[in-house]
Amino acid sequence: xxxxxxxxxxxxxxxxxxxxxxxxxxxxxxxxxxxxxxxxxxxxxxxxxxxxxxxxxxxxxxxxxxxxxxxxxxxxxxxxxxxxxxxxxxxxxxxxxxxxxxxxxxxxxxxxxxxxxxxxxxxxxxxxxxxxxxxxxxxxxxxxxxxxxxxxxxxxxxxxxxxxxxxxxxxxxxxxxxxxxxxxxxxxxxxxxxxxxxxxxxxxxxxxxxxxxxxxxxxxxxxxxxxxxxxxxxxxxxxxxxxxxxxxxxxxxxxxxxxxxxxxxxxxxxxxxxxxxxxxxxxxxxxxxxxxxxxxxxxxxxxxxxxxxxxxxxxxxxxxxxxxxxxxxxxxxxxxxxxxxxxxxxxxxxxxxxxxxxxxxxxxxxxxxxxxxxxxxxxxxxxxxxxxxxxxxxxxxxxxxxxxxxxxxxxxxxxxx
Numbered sequence: 001x002x003x004x005x006x007x008x009x010x011x012x013x014x015x016x017x018x019x020x021x022x023x024x025x026x027x028x029x030x031x032x033x034x035x036x037x038x039x040x041x042x043x044x045x046x047x048x049x050x051x052x053x054x055x056x057x058x059x060x061x062x063x064x065x066x067x068x069x070x071x072x073x074x075x076x077x078x079x080x081x082x083x084x085x086x087x088x089x090x091x092x093x094x095x096x097x098x099x100x101x102x103x104x105x106x107x108x109x110x111x112x113x114x115x116x117x118x119x120x121x122x123x124x125x126x127x128x129x130x131x132x133x134x135x136x137x138x139x140x141x142x143x144x145x146x147x148x149x150x151x152x153x154x155x156x157x158x159x160x161x162x163x164x165x166x167x168x169x170x171x172x173x174x175x176x177x178x179x180x181x182x183x184x185x186x187x188x189x190x191x192x193x194x195x196x197x198x199x200x201x202x203x204x205x206x207x208x209x210x211x212x213x214x215x216x217x218x219x220x221x222x223x224x225x226x227x228x229x230x231x232x233x234x235x236x237x238x239x240x241x242x243x244x245x246x247x248x249x250x251x252x253x254x255x256x257x258x259x260x261x262x263x264x265x266x267x268x269x270x271x272x273x274x275x276x277x278x279x280x281x282x283x284x285x286x287x288x289x290x291x292x293x294x295x296x297x298x299x300x301x302x303x304x305x306x307x308x309x310x311x312x313x314x315x316x317x318x319x320x321x322x323x324x325x326x327x328x329x330x331x332x333x334x335x336x337x338x339x340x341x342x343x344x345x346x347x348x349x350x351x352x353x354x355x356x357x358x359x360x361x362x363x364x365x366x367x368x369x370x371x372x373x374x375x376x377x378x379x380x381x382x383x384x385x386x387x388x389x390x391x392x393x394x395x396x397x398x399x400x401x402x403x404x405x406x407x408x409x410x411x412x413x414x415x416x417x
């Protein structure tokens with residue numbers, strides 16, 4: 001079969017949405033056939049579908065489409081698996097009211113590669129059996145997300161049906177607002193309710209359908225556990241201060257931090273210039289302590305990207321790679337905040353050690369000056385005591401203070417405290 005897609009794997013799930021205005025004959029025809037039986041609705045499908053002029057946005061598909069050979073499921077909605085006659089009349093009245101009030105009718109087709117459905121246990125090509133219950137659940141989840149994203153969750157009604165043919169099973173969904181809530185726009189000098197949906201709404205439909213049809217819970221939990229438990233939570237409290245190979249990077253970032261400690265959070269604007277250094281420290285930490293965990297994470301992300309590529313295919317928007325990119329950014333953000341948390345604690349203890357309590361000015365250079373001042377003052381007091389009392393205790397204290405002074409000078413020369 002021919003598809004009008006960009007090069008690369010054909011998506012397992014394809015979705016397209018169009019809308020027709022209330023004056024379009026396909027609106028009226030859809031309403032007329034809502035309460036007919038499945039066979040009649042199937043036979044007259046081309047009269048109300050917005051997709052028959054270029055079915056699935058692919059003219060080559062028109063030659064494949066044979067309504068006489070298709071089977072159509074019962075109409076279903078957000079709450080009913082198969083509409084009774086009374087329910088059909090109710091929904092027909094809602095669509096009629098929507099048309100009278102000028103609402104657009106949105107027609108969405110969610111189409112599946114049959115082999116993709118079969119791969120995930122939803123379809124048996126040999127028997128023709130389809131897990132319709134699972135597809136209805138996925139449709140409901142997708143429509144809930146879409147309508148919420150469009151602000152139509154309290155105003156829209158929809159009906160749907162599954163259509164079978166030889167090469168791709170698809171779900172046809174029709175949506176209207178009996179009492180239109182959309183903003184109005186001018187089209188050819190006439191005011192009408194806005195019909196175009198946001199791209200983010202359409203993305204939610206595909207992701208909800210895919211996630212509901214294929215349970216990825218275990219795989220996604222494994223990814224989150226690797227990031228949050230194995231790599232981030234496993235870091236000891238003062239690791240960057242105690243590890244000599246990482247300490248210098250830690251202190252270099254610490255001494256470059258802005259004055260206001262409230263801004264010491266990874267995603268705040270004040271951290272923008274320091275984020276590359278923080279990321280390098282994160283990478284050094286992972287390479288040193290968690291290479292096996294990161295290798296597992298890389299493999300898990302690749303597996304998830306392969307699944308998403310099977311759903312979305314490849315396109316300029318590269319939706320299948322966004323998950324991996326987002327998760328790695330989550331890792332670096334969380335680790336960055338863990339590093340900055342350790343720096344805040346390091347800063348707090350350093351100020352207490354020097355002054356006996358917090359100081360108003362927390363700038364690193366001012367803190368280093370305070371260290372030198374306090375040491376000089378203490379050394380001077382001990383020298384004075386030695387001049388008046390040559391006791392062993394005073395001599396020992398003097399030597400201890402000298403060693404402390406030399407240690408601080410050496411640390412400071414390395415960029416330390």
